[in-house]
Amino acid sequence: MSTPAHPPRSPAPGPPRAGGAPADRPRSGRRLPRTLHPVAWWIWGIGLATAVSRTTNPLLLALVLAVLGWVVTERRTDAPWARGFRYYLGMALVVIALRVVFRCVFATGITPGDHILFHLPHIPTPSWYAGIQLGGPVSLEATLSSAIDGLRLACLLCCIGAANTLANPKRALRVLPGALYELGVAVTVSLSVAPQLVESAQRVNRARRLRADPAKGLRALRSIIIPVLEDALERSLHLAAAMDSRGYGRAGNATRTSRRITGALMLLGMLGLCTGVYGLLGGTAPRALGLPALLAGSLLCCAGLALGGRRVRRTSYRPDPWRAPEWIVAVCGCAAATVLFLTVGYDANDLNPTLYPLHWPSLPLLPAAAVLLAGGAGIAAPPPARTPSAARRPAATGTDTPEAQL
Known part of the structure; x- marks a missing residue:
């Protein structure tokens, strides 16, 4: 009778390799997921916002929006508040629409050679209100100019929204200097309002689907807006109480x-x-x-x-590291701002094309390459750490507390 063969024993984990890398690290060459330093994302977003403020070229602005969407899609986490970039896009569309409507209603006159689209009823204004007229002819050039101005403002809003989506403001509070601690608490609570509203809206919609609520459109707004505002206010108060109990914003002995x-x-x-x-x-x-x-x-x-x-003495548990990916992401945003600010190597008129005469704008190659370089942050940044499904279950039921997120 033959003796059964014993299964081979798994080798014991070896000692760490040179440089501190453990022996069980995957050898495929892929980077381990981790959370990028929040300050790096904010530098990247502010750099792109600075670049946007220097141009009214619609092609460059559209390229910035495409870069923002791609980076957010590739490097956002699976947290509920990280899904709010589409809401910023919706606000951007509202900004463009309002800018066009105001330009059509509050007309400033027509120049010779304009292409008239339609006429609005003209409302006479008093003499002290001279210079602005209500209604009248609306030209294609004026409409396009207002749409481009609205697009630039929308890009600025999306740059800040992308930084707020990719970086957790609560983690950024830990790296602030002690003198800015009181201001940092206020900014952190204010920046967390939009993510809290998004998360609250998702929970309310999920609860409505579970209850098979048939209301849709404007009729469902009354049953959504009150619970969303109440939940967001309650979570903000819990966050403020948790931060105060941990000593955030204390004046010290100054x-x-x-x-x-x-x-x-x-x-x-x-x-x-x-x-x-x-x-x-x-x-x-x-x-x-x-x-x-x-x-x-x-x-x-x-x-x-x-x-x-x-006057503020504090310690930090597991501070966020600042490594090569953080430097690359920050440099990508600053490079785009520098290229569009210096206006060297290309025609500066291409950044702000004129609509008189009406023609298709040209795309300057160097600024476009700088904007695409800013999109390299989506490649340089490590993949975000995904939360297991067991850890996401409390967030789905609404039992996670702001105290646990600090």
């Missing part, structure tokens, strides 16, 4: 003199930063005023942060 000096330094620094940015971005302001004011404001803000940070 004296009145140090607080006044810190406030004065921060106020003067912010004024210097605003003056410097206006001098650099404004077309009428002298360039010599921009850079010195920007440097002086930065120095004053750094001094205020250093002085105010002494």
